[in-house]
Amino acid sequence: KQEVTQIPAALSVPEGENLVLNCSFTDSAIYNLQWFRQDPGKGLTSLLLIQSSQREQTSGRLNASLDKSSGRSTLYIAASQPGDSATYLCAVHGQNFVFGPGTRLSVLP
Amino acid sequence: NAGVTQTPKFQVLKTGQSMTLQCAQDMNHEYMSWYRQDPGMGLRLIHYSVGAGITDQGEVPNGYNVSRSTTEDFPLRLLSAAPSQTSVYFCASSYSRSGQGFYEQYFGPGTRLTVT
Numbered sequence: 001k002q003e004v005t006q007i008p009a010a011l012s013v014p015e016g017e018n019l020v021l022n023c024s025f026t027d028s029a030i031y032n033l034q035w036f037r038q039d040p041g042k043g044l045t046s047l048l049l050i051q052s053s054q055r056e057q058t059s060g061r062l063n064a065s066l067d068k069s070s071g072r073s074t075l076y077i078a079a080s081q082p083g084d085s086a087t088y089l090c091a092v093h094g095q096n097f098v099f100g101p102g103t104r105l106s107v108l109p
Numbered sequence: 110n111a112g113v114t115q116t117p118k119f120q121v122l123k124t125g126q127s128m129t130l131q132c133a134q135d136m137n138h139e140y141m142s143w144y145r146q147d148p149g150m151g152l153r154l155i156h157y158s159v160g161a162g163i164t165d166q167g168e169v170p171n172g173y174n175v176s177r178s179t180t181e182d183f184p185l186r187l188l189s190a191a192p193s194q195t196s197v198y199f200c201a202s203s204y205s206r207s208g209q210g211f212y213e214q215y216f217g218p219g220t221r222l223t224v225t
Contacts, residue, residue: 034213043199044216089152096167097142097201097214099152 023090132200
């Protein structure tokens, strides 16, 4: 059974810092991995999707990497802003979609 | 495109009542799914469908029924509501790519359900 974990559970940083969020999964037989953002009381917004054959994807200040063999993905956020404050979730698509518990990020002005 | 829509946004039920949460998508996606999100538990898959007429159970299917008569709609039925079903429910859809499983998921805004 696929299990997905995310470290850290919560993170508080001052504005302008570069930061890394981690996602680990136990079964490397996956099609893709997707990163989402969720604002309080809202739905999920897709940020990046990495296919299993890819090593990384970039969108603006976000960069996601995937190391399928070691069961890890990282989401790198450059020059963080208060507007980046949200919960970040990773989801692994293998036999089905399995979500991690999320990292709650606070970026302080 | 409206994307994935869900109704209602909020609902309060009494224990034992039944209701249907509606989900629709206008992107012609084959794959649709229902999740529930609870504090400290993350999102858990309830039921999913890979096409009209095909449904299957996810991680937490007990107490819920689904059907998929059209590509667009995937309603979730609570047969006899229990307080343990108090949660936020999300519907999602996705499309397939040959040999690559299903592609990125698109989520609806959610339904916040309280069972008293």
